[in-house]
Amino acid sequence: MRPILTPVQAPFPATRHRRTKRSAALRNLVQENRLAVHDLIWPIFLREGTAIEEPIASMPGVSRLSIDRAVVAAERAVGLGIPALCLFPYTEPALKTLDCAEAWNPENLTNRAIRAIKAAFPELVVMTDVALDPYNALGQDGLVRDGVILNDETIEALVKMALIQSEAGADILGPSDMMDGRIGAIRSALESAGHKDVTIMSYAAKYASGFYGPFRDAVGASGLLKGDKKTFQMNPANGDEALRLVARDLSEGADMVMVKPGLPYLDICRRVKDAFGAPTFAYQVSGEYAMIKAAAQNGWVDGQTVMMESLMAFKRAGCDGVLTYFAPEAAALLRG
Template sequence: MKPTVAPFPAARLRRTRVSPAIRGLVRENTLTTDDLIWPVFVRDGEGIVEPVVSMPGVVRRSVDKIAEAAVEAQALGIPAICLFPYTDPALKTEDCAEAWNPDNLCNRAIRAIKAVAPEIAVMTDVALDPYNINGHDGFVVDGEILNDETVEALVKMTLAQAEAGADIIGPSDMMDGRIAAMRSGLEQGGHRNVSILSYSAKYASGFYGPFRDAVGASGALKGDKKTYQMDPGNSDEALRLVERDLQEGADMVMVKPGIAYLDICHRVKTTFGTPTFAYQVSGEYAMIQAAAQNGWINGEQVMLESLLAFKRAGCDGILTYFAPETARILNG
């Protein structure tokens, strides 16, 4: 599209900025509560709300408190909540069997949410790192992260979450072929209406540090994840990964991290026209919070501006720890 503009003074582009009413009429992108997915951290115990030091304002909640948070989210109009477990280190093993335990933290939290906030969509994380003594998203043998064996385990994990009542499966592992295997497992298991929101373009990023604190993985990780997560220097590869996941049965795709990868969000949306999401990850959240707490920026303004940037790039929605605060502001 080539814009047509009359010569000055017939065209004074400031005319459409003269008042809040006119600015609202011509605004190209808007942020609503429908754009928000709220990531939350669940831990064992009862009545627990435990701060995550490296993520000001974010907490770990016991299952009962997760249920309360879901009621709050539903009341705010947030359409979806995404669960991440803080697993007891004693349950972390090399075989990662806790990942598909029907009564693990995530599956108990899914059932608790559905009992009190049935209208909210529950999204889960599918990867072995919360249950792996090595801290990796897949099985580790002699320093190698095994692909095909990991995929088999991820299918078992997916089916356990679907049985618990998950609405959206979020594979974040970056193993090859996992979407086809999960989709086949869901179809054969009678879970035809369960969606897959694939972490299709997940980069090996330095922005994940606070998240690893939140799920207790910081000390567990041996080595790095560069053999399965994407190289930050690549963008064409992201399109190949997205296309593959869509062909294998993904309903929606995600780019992670967010702000530093808005070009990828835009390329994915314009190339495929598929529902596209981004994750405003822990490091991005923590930087905004830290600067705001130091008085260096207007935290509320930057929060909303950062989220609107995702919409401008073409995203249909954003996973963000700012979801409740943003929803309160948008709801007036």
């Protein structure tokens, strides 16, 4: 924990806190936290086809992109200085099965997109999602038998998925499934296969949240999910458990950790950073994005101001970076 400092201050009028607020230059000199373009990871959604930009109704300004359009988005990211994209596929219903085999198909949508983006922009970091829900006929993050999410069998599937994504050229793997022991299994498999430099950003503290609804629209999972995810995702009432899960994932070989959702769990971000000092990220999830966009569209808030204020909150809470659908809009503002 960081020490709590209580400096002695002279009484008013010797101390006037407004002195350092009276001009933009003075305010900038004493600003404690700074948001930069290199703090941003831009999640994008993929779909099959060519020349497709398919708007997502519940996420204004966000579209599903065919691979050629994803490459255009990558070009935009490079131009804005955004260092990384994170890829999420909309899988055609016919490819969703109980065994989730499309997840480790070398020619699946995500793997083809990885290759296309890295071929065009090798300097851009490509992050992937490692979980079975985009490929699962039941919409679950793991394999299901008799209504039960199978932990160990799911890990075997996730390892195959992670290896295929690494072979396609992924720089960062994002295991988002929350199965016990998956980080250690994936790390061991990567080492054995010669992918020793592939980075793992573990979704270490992922809560069973109501803020994911628009995302499920985006990946075609709305109405598909059977049951809930409370047997493996975190209880929103728990904080100490998050620290235990982060400690476990770091010990198993995670290079970076994530808290998800973001703004409702800033206290967890702060505790994780203070406890471990490891690279800590937050995901400003679809529901957070949609709420700000909806309020702005209705004229209830200034959209740009609230967007930037929300992103600065992550930095203040100790995050090293944030996954956000606002990335291109925020980057354009930050670059002036």
